[in-house]
Amino acid sequence: MLMDTVNELVQLLAADGRIDVKSAACMTAAQLTGTPEGLSLLTSRADILTAILHLIRDSEIYTSKDAMRALINISAEESGAEGLLALKDVDITAEMVKCIEDTEYPHADFACGILANLSKPKHLCQRVFDRITDGPTKLEGLVYILSQIDYNKKGAKLHLLASFISNFSQLAAGRRQMMDKDGFVLQRLLSFMDYKESKGRRMSIIATVHNCCFEKKYHPWLMGEDVDLVPRLLLPLAGPDTFNEEENDSLPFDLQYLPDDKEREPDPEIRKLLLEALMQLCITRAGREVMRKQNIYLILREHHKWEEDRHCIMLNEDLVNLLIRTEDEIGVEDLSSVEVPPDMARKFVEHDMEFLMTGSSDLNSLTEAMVEELK
């Protein structure tokens, strides 16, 4: 009985049907996705999914909108995402990319969302990434679209495109493609690191950069002239200028003479990402030396005075710790090569938790203990 209804729904969703019929059917489908049972029902039927996909460019705007909404909900569930990607007749990623590329498509934001949902689970992300790379508009093309404000003429902001791109940064291949020296991908993203208009976009971009910092091999390039990441990571953490002339001149240009109304990044999650990224760049000795030369300690010092979030304070202190010490004291070129014995690791984690709870810090004794252990 249910199957008959469902079959009927498929017929009603036919792209060449009557406008009002299609509209109602589409709305029904969208509403079904609101409930878990309805969602799993739709997911199980490839023909429904295909039918919905065909309606995303329907001339009736509400129909197409409902179709996109349905797809968003379906793709949000991992099973739904699997189902969509498994469709043989249509390539959902290609269809979505076409929607994004089309400057006149009104629901481009939904398309970005669908792609972001599809690429969130890690095992699916690789599949989506491969399809995008094989397609005409590769990652580079998408980043180019993202970098143009008001690309879409129908009001879609494409902020979620940033989320989609940041999902790719989960994959090593994705990161490597972004940081390809011959290409020009990562540099386009950098200017959005202080994009005030959308927290979502800002967060996604900074997350992408944060992930990219985990690739040690790329550190020299990231900290070099071409990208010059360090000042960009620090700018959101810097406040109004409180330094004298000499101190100012020792900083990178971006950070000099900041105006009195300079605001720091308001969201602690984002600040955390920034600090973690800076931490990653400190792994190698060369990286630490670059940071010391740029005298970022000053910025971190001021930030510490201002910061209230415990996690961020902790990260700040760790960072300063690495920068203040001389290389002799640190003694290790590459910190990622240090083997931390599991029990010490546990102790560190516990200690961190304690710090986060109470704000007290007994880091020094613990660090000394660790140094003793390693000797």
Add this chain to the structure above:
Amino acid sequence: QHSALYIFPRCELLFHESKIEEKNQWPNTTRVTIHYNCYTHLEEEKYCSKVVKTRETSMAEEWKDKVIQEKLGGKKDWTDEERAELCRQLDEELESHIDAMGKTRYKGGWTEENWKEQMAEHPLFAPYIQEEGATQAEAPINPLSEGLAQLKFDPDHNTPEEVAQNYKEEGVLQFKYKKYRLAVANFSEGLKQKCSDYDLNAQLHNNRAAAHCHLGNYRSAIKDCEKAVELKTDYLKAVVRAVDCATKLNSWDEVFHWCDRGLRLDPTNQKLKTDRLTALKEKKLLERNARKMARDENKKATEEQNLINAIKNSGVQLGSTVLKGSSSISLSDLEPCHPAAQGSRVHFNESGELVWPVMLLYPEHHETDIIQEFPESDHIIDHLEVIFGKEAAPAPWDTEHKYQVNNLHVFFEDKEKTKLCKVDPNQTLQQVLRDPRYHVLGGTPG
């Protein structure tokens, strides 16, 4: 019958056999007279012409007969049409006869030596070499050039594409000769054709942009590059040119915009990447300098405000020469008017006290002295010691050396300028200034 005809150009004496005639005119003498049959010059001519005429007439007759015989089959009576036809035939024969004549060498052609100059001047090969600023209409144009120009550019004889192409070539030629304004004009004309060849139009825009660049019209050049890329989306050359123009204009945001577009077309393009980096650096420097300047100005403003506040709070009253009773004082009120005091406005010294420029007036001699830096905490008498003390030389106007320290009375004028109030020289400047009757004018206590 052929007669041997001799035509002699000049008169020559002919010897003929002469008859010897005896003429018995003279008794018993024998005279020998030789008669020559000679022709004189004129006679010769007459003879010749006569002979020729005869020949001609006979020739004409002969020929006529011949022609009539050959062509007309001996026909002797003619109609008008027949005559006309005959004329035509005769014309043709004449033509072919002339052609058959040997071709002679054409004199007046270009020689090995002068062909280059001749070619440069010849309108077919030479461009319009005109002075900058002259329009095409003003310059005297070789009619041949004009004719050629009309042929090339005449829309009746050419399709729009051809005309546009010709204008493009013309413009390129001008460009080579560094006549950039003319090049621009040519490219513009080419674009006016609105021909349907997008590529050609894109090239015209690009070329015009190049010409504008050389003229320093970077803004116009960028506009043309924009059009060029609109027509031909992968026109990297135009994009690069726009980057260069924007760089020349120091318009860094535009440089970014164009670099981004170019790098979309060619992500490996190192030049664009470098240009973008340079622009980034310049922009950062600009922004930083702007911030620094803003900061310095702020600082200055705050310091000035502090000074004014300090003076206000210390109870010193300022009188403005312009406006009496104004409550808000600005720094300009404190600017000394006296020339000698210029540049030593009241300020804070290291110990944080106010230092004033002070004017001493000597009404008796209509003289003044300026003490440029008089800390408030100093006693008046100390400064008087310096000026009028035992070690100091007397002032040039103090001829009687009357002005000695212990002899001096110091006064100030009260604010209504009605009377002089006595000042105790042992007081500090600060104490004097705070006297409610006292008014500091022009930032210079007097």
